[in-house]
Amino acid sequence: xxxxxxxxxxxxxxSETLSLTCSVSGGSISSSTYYWxxxxxxxxxxxxxxxxxxxxxxxxxxxxxxxxxxxSVEASKNHFSLNLNSVTAADTAVYYCARQLxxxxxxxxxxxxxxxxxxxxxx
Amino acid sequence: EIVLTQSPxxxxxxxxxxxxxxxxxxxSVRSSYLAWYQQRPGQAPRLLISxxxxxxxxxxxxxSGSGSGTxxxxxxxxxxxxxxxxxxxxxxxxxxxxFGPGTKVDIK
Numbered sequence: 001x002x003x004x005x006x007x008x009x010x011x012x013x014x015s016e017t018l019s020l021t022c023s024v025s026g027g028s029i030s031s032s033t034y035y036w037x038x039x040x041x042x043x044x045x046x047x048x049x050x051x052x053x054x055x056x057x058x059x060x061x062x063x064x065x066x067x068x069x070x071x072s073v074e075a076s077k078n079h080f081s082l083n084l085n086s087v088t089a090a091d092t093a094v095y096y097c098a099r100q101l102x103x104x105x106x107x108x109x110x111x112x113x114x115x116x117x118x119x120x121x122x123x
Numbered sequence: 124e125i126v127l128t129q130s131p132x133x134x135x136x137x138x139x140x141x142x143x144x145x146x147x148x149x150x151s152v153r154s155s156y157l158a159w160y161q162q163r164p165g166q167a168p169r170l171l172i173s174x175x176x177x178x179x180x181x182x183x184x185x186x187s188g189s190g191s192g193t194x195x196x197x198x199x200x201x202x203x204x205x206x207x208x209x210x211x212x213x214x215x216x217x218x219x220x221x222f223g224p225g226t227k228v229d230i231k
Binding site for chain 1 (some may be wrong): 124154156158160166167168169170173174179196213215216218219220221222224225
């Protein structure tokens with residue numbers, strides 16, 4: 001059964017870079033059928049897609065965050081990572097990683113999801 | 124960007140009742156590329172429905188989805204205690220992928 005696990009610092013200072021890793025177990029990140037995504041959820045609020053990456057390194061980003069986001073993949077370690085720079089308090093959220101279906105002509109739904117990790121931006 | 128609006132914001136019902144949740148898109152969702160997720164308190168979202176009407180693996184048949192174009196519906200035929208949660212719709216027909224603000228189903 002595929003499982004995803006987010007890891008990284010729970011506290012980041014304003015203006016610094018938020019860095020998280022999603023470790024994938026029970027399946028290969030190099031599958032041709034899937035992208036791998038990051039989604040976040042501020043406390044008490046809704047969900048926001050951040051971006052998605054293919055094992056080859058091809059990426060899609062949300063334009064609202066694109067100038068500050070980098071998503072990378074290390075297939076040999078079966079994990080992918082999120083870097084978000086110049087963070088502010090507005091970036092405080094639970095960050096989830098998830099597998100995303102990749103059909104021949106579209107990217108699909110997210111399933112399954114990791115349990116999420118809370119990142120607080122504060123000095 | 125496609126903006127999704129969900130209504131009502133909160134739905135107060137009793138176990139055994141039927142729940143009808145709406146998701147409306149600001150423009151047509153290509154090929155009904157719409158998913159529904161359930162999020163219980165303190166948990167990650169769980170996929171319920173993809174392609175507007177296809178139940179995900181292991182999802183009970185009391186959950187059903189319908190709709191096309193700009194109007195979509197999630198129906199829970201008979202609410203079980205574990206169904207009281209927040210439900211989100213998400214479109215994947217065009218970039219950026221977007222989620223609705225959610226409908227909370229709580230116990231009356």
